[in-house]
Amino acid sequence: MRKLILIHGRSQQMKDAEKLKQEWVDALHAGLRTADIDLEIPDEQIRFPYYGQTLFELAEDSTVKATEVIVKGSPSSAELDFIGAAVKDVAAGAGISEDDIVAAAEDPTQIRKDIQNWPWVLAALSAIDRVPGLSAVSIALATRDVYRYVRNPGIQTVIEDGVREAFTAGEESVVVAHSLGSVVAYNMMKREGKRRQWTVPALVTVGSPLGVNAICRLLNPIGRPDCLGDWYNAYDKHDVVALHPLDGTYFPVTPGIENYDRVKNPTSNKHGISGYLGDPVVAVRIRDALLDGSHR
Structure with missing residues (x-):
């Protein structure tokens, strides 16, 4: 059996790494049981690099307003531009019109259709919050x-020092990465996977924000990591963090990435890892990759 590397996303501070790892494993087993199969995965074959505490300084209370997330973080002008571009992408993807954004503004006279016009960005965040199932805070924090x-x-x-230790040169590893973890996994494999002789026959990304236009541009030039075999990307269409599929339009790499958009994530924000690993299709895909990469 191949090694399994699990790379988590944000908001995992102040947690016990072993318990968090077990939550992932339990969710995967739940998904497999839903598919009427299971797989015994020896604990020594599972690596769970934990970097949640590193991001603690970035974490905010879930009740805080999106505007406060941005203000408290003292972002640079470049970061504000980046957040603004991501907000524009999310608003467009959610079908939020310019009229909706103007209606959500505290002072509509200050609104210009320009992401560098900060009142427009704040109004767009307010408009996003009015859409059931969407969260401006989640968008602001994730981006x-x-x-x-x-x-x-x-x-x-x-972050990368910890993740790097999970890999062993020449050893086959299946990587499952969630949310921000998918950005970390992709970035590291592309930059140093070949040089470090990592062998990743399968990467499974879930709830990935890599398809957000601003994030894709931030990582330019993009390309498929040389150390990578199959890439399977699963997402819930209502997960605002996983805004777009990783396809030729939003994340063009060759060979292309296989996308699965039928996850019905039951967690409150449609983004939780238990809802992704609990999906039987996703769980079986991980199981098959761990065994030999074949699809049964």
């Missing part, structure tokens, strides 16, 4: 964390 992971060498180094 900010991606930006700081990519642009802040201190944060990136600590």
